[in-house]
Amino acid sequence: MATQLLVEYPELSYLSRQDLEDILSDPVYFQAIFHSLERVKALYQSQAELGRANESIASHNLTMQESLYALRSDTKNAFDEARSLESRWKDVEKDQREIYSRYTPQFLLMRLKHSITAQDDASEAIATAFVQQSSNNGGSGGGTPESGMDIDDFVKEFRYLRRVYHKRVIWGDKWSKGQVSWREG
Known part of the structure; x- marks a missing residue:
């Protein structure tokens, strides 16, 4: 041994x-x-050197501590803002889809059909009102200042309303024949 x-x-x-x-x-x-023993002395020497190196690193880390905390805070704020913007982006995208849906060819055709009906109703309403006004005034049809619209004003207004109606009907007919194309972009 x-x-x-x-x-x-x-x-x-x-x-x-x-x-x-x-x-x-x-x-x-x-x-x-x-x-x-030399081995033990060398071991203690290595340990002391490692201790000094660790102290140096720790000291260096401490000098960077404030800037790292500030950077961490800035990063957190940027991340929070990015998440907020991401959430807002979803809302904006939803609003955009909703707005774009109002300009799809199908929606525009539906609006055209509704406007044709509304235009027809408006012209018929003015014609009915004029006929009733004329029959209330004894059928003269000329109109008087107290009775409302005279015949020239009625004809002018009625012709305008019917012209718009017929233009819209023509566009609807062209659409149904496939003569209308929509450019998206």
């Missing part, structure tokens, strides 16, 4: 057997011999 000990620790080869037994029995003597 002593031989194996001396092979692994040649630094102890100068010690006698009695010294080796004393090392094992006396903890203070053991510590003195142990700390005098």
Whole structure:
């Protein structure tokens, strides 16, 4: 066993057997011999160097601490703003789809058909009102200042309303024949 000990620790080869037994029995003597070994000194030296390197790194990290906290805060604020904008983007996109849906060919055709009906109703209403006004005035049809619209004003208004009606009907007919194309873009 002593031989194996001396092979692994040649630094102890100068010690006698009695010294080796004393090392094992006396903890203070053991510590003195142990700390005098070159391997142990090198280990403590490495440990001290690592400690100084860690202190240097820690010191450097501490000098960067405030700027890192500020950067973290800025990053969090930017992230929060991005999430807010992302949420708002979904609302804007929904609004955009809703607005664009009002300009699809199908929707525009529906509006044209409704406007044709409304235009026809408006021209018929003015004609009915004029006929009733004329029959209330004794059938003269000329109109008087107190009775409302005279015949020239009626004809002008009625012709305008019917012209718009017929233009819309023509566009509806062209559409149904496939002669209207919509450019999207």
